[in-house]
Amino acid sequence: MQMKNRLKKSVSKKSLRFFFLPFFSAVLTGLSFPKANLSILIFFAFIPLFWITAEKEKKILSLFKISLFFGIPFYSILLYWIVYTLVKYGQIPYPLAIIILLILSTYLSLYYFLFLYLASFLDTFSRPSFFKGMLAGNLYVALEFLRSTLLTGFPWGLTGYPLSNFSLFLQVADLFGIWGLSFMVFIVNYYFYFLYKGFSNFTYKSKNFLLQVLLFGMLILLIPFYGYYSKQKWMTLLNENKETLRVSILQGNIPQELKEAKEIEISLKTYQSLTINALKERPNLIFYPETALPFYFPYDREPTLKYLSFLQDLYLRVSAENIKPFALIFGIFRVSFTEGIPKVHNSLLVWTGSNVEDLYDKEKLVPFGEYVPLVKYFPFLKRISVVSDIIKPGESKNLNIPFSKGNLQIVPLICFESAFSQILVKRLQKGGELIFIATNDAWFGKTSAPYQHFQMALVRAVEGRRFTLQSANTGISGIIDPLGRVVFKSDLEKEEILSGEIKLFRYQSFFQRYGYLFPYIALIISGLFLILKIAKKFSPFSSYAHLNILFRPLKRG
Incomplete structure (x- = not known):
């Protein structure tokens, strides 16, 4: 009897975590946008989402639920004003306006489902690494770009916008636009997640772990250095312009x-x-x-x-x-x-x-x-x-x-x-x-x-x-x-x-x-690795060395 009770409690805790972690990520992400404008939260808002995704990796139904538990609360926080506008100026009943918001939030959540599923298919969360982080970051940007263009496009609330409050980070937009800012947000989140996994798995003393920490650190530090250089350059041009x-x-x-x-x-x-x-x-x-x-x-x-x-x-x-x-x-x-x-x-x-x-x-x-x-x-x-x-x-x-x-x-x-x-x-x-x-x-x-x-x-x-x-x-x-x-x-x-x-x-x-360059590269890289992964998994030639070499960084984690 005691064993059954313990099992029930364990299942209950897992179910609660299954809902709470993506919901917590959604709240942190939503609060990083105006009006709350707590922009600092965006740097670690995705960590709970990555954590629960790693536990449910490759389980399609579970990943779909996670995307809804994240997407619907996030977009409801971000876009709640749609209800206000529909009720006040569209003369739409309040319950129907809420349903419309939920339908839109569900549609936008599908892009997160695609990301979580494809990123899991590429094994980017179970054993994180620098290479996997770069690959997942490109996949994330590719899907944000698709959200901004498909079915008329809806680029409201892209992940990079909270960086507008950080001047040195914002300067990167002159290189890669909002897509570059979203990529930076993703990489910083993934880096913190990588550190968490390394310390929780006691791999933090290995040379491989330290090397990847160095690579992540160099990439992230490069951002404010470029921001400072770019800011000085454009301030000079601004002052010289009469x-x-x-x-x-x-x-x-x-x-x-x-x-x-x-x-x-x-x-x-x-x-x-x-x-x-x-x-x-x-x-x-x-x-x-x-x-x-x-x-x-x-x-x-x-x-x-x-x-x-x-x-x-x-x-x-x-x-x-x-x-x-x-x-x-x-x-x-x-x-x-x-x-x-x-x-x-x-x-x-x-x-x-x-x-x-x-x-x-x-x-x-x-x-x-x-x-x-x-x-x-x-x-x-x-x-x-x-x-x-x-x-x-x-x-x-x-x-x-x-x-x-x-x-x-x-x-x-x-x-x-x-x-x-x-x-x-x-x-x-x-x-x-x-x-x-x-x-x-x-x-x-x-x-x-x-x-x-x-x-x-x-x-x-x-x-x-x-x-x-x-x-x-x-x-x-x-x-x-x-x-x-x-x-x-x-x-x-x-x-x-x-x-x-x-x-x-x-x-x-x-x-x-070259405005479209970065999202197009992200689409190509993501598509290429997905095709190669599928080929490796299902092709009778999957044992061939040239495919294994490409995916060796994914295996090492």
Whole structure:
């Protein structure tokens, strides 16, 4: 009887650990992102996950459960604001909104299941080593890259973002982008896990263990050394650059309820007043946020004429008072016609005094926010969209603004687009000198979403080594320099004007030139070793020496 009780207790402890360890990892990972922003936690958040994975290695059902016990809590912590938005603006019942969040969290958890299963298949957790850590790190980056691209892509909450709070680590983004930051996070976690296994198995005195500790240590120490070198290099370039512009970023703080109700007069008065006040700072450029003016340009004739009349009067006044000319970039819904058929775009327009000089129509739309994917096949999906399916995507391009010294090229990113490194790289390669993010984060209230969104802007600034401006309808707006340092930053839900001096950069970072290189290499390395592992396991030639040589580092552990 006592034996049975002991057995039950042992099983109960194992079951509890089976749930608790991945759940604990999920909580640590979630807390490393804003609002909690306890970024230091990201360096050891995955250790419990690795531990339980090693115990259940190669058991598919167990690994699937582990991925859910990790993924659902993590993404629920990270993306809880989806419930707030769906309930408040999508008029969706609270229970259904929670179900939608859980479905999304479950889908995103599948990438962790793939990682855990494939990493276990390659024996990377049972007997960790430097070689296995590098292999698992490449596999992890490959799957994060796939999550960012497949099925429209959802790169929110990539593991590298908490490193935006560590300046020396952040500088690596100019080499490998957000993928390099995620790789670093993984390697540091794996290193601590490797140490834990070494000391718990009493192998820490062996020469092999000490050699691998040295290899891990050298790799990890290389990161801050590069960060320091890169920071000094770009600070020198920044100080030597004399080409400056003065900018003003306007944050109107228009509640989403008013924007939804098309209270055009309130928005017009707010931004007209802010624009007039911003001119006191003598800016070269004035930036409005996404859809700052809530009408259809030029389809809504009355507000269109009213706003254009304001701009023309403003420019006449500027000329009369000998104020230097400026360009204004404003967000608005734009109506275009193709063969008589109207199309609505989420646009940025450039006004330089007499007419619209250039425009950009948002290319990457928000699923269920600006369009409904697969709605032709599943009409019921339209019910869970926050807005009706009327927005149409534009083409990838930069904004060109004429100045006396020549054209200025601005890389425009509207809202969700700033989450995609791929979009940034493509546009920087066309010659962008400044990054501008226009967004309307009023959808999210005082949740963590605006803070997470601004965190991404820090990484985009370093990836492109450009001054990055973010103009939000309501928080968080800011000016970020090419080293990822916040120059100015607004408060949430506050009407503000941010004015400051920026410098134009034309230097190319490594990531700007070869943005896709690291994730593609990670995909190739991961695919190659998986194919070789399968060949070794199932091929009648698996005893051949050339395959055994390749997998000798995996065997040694």
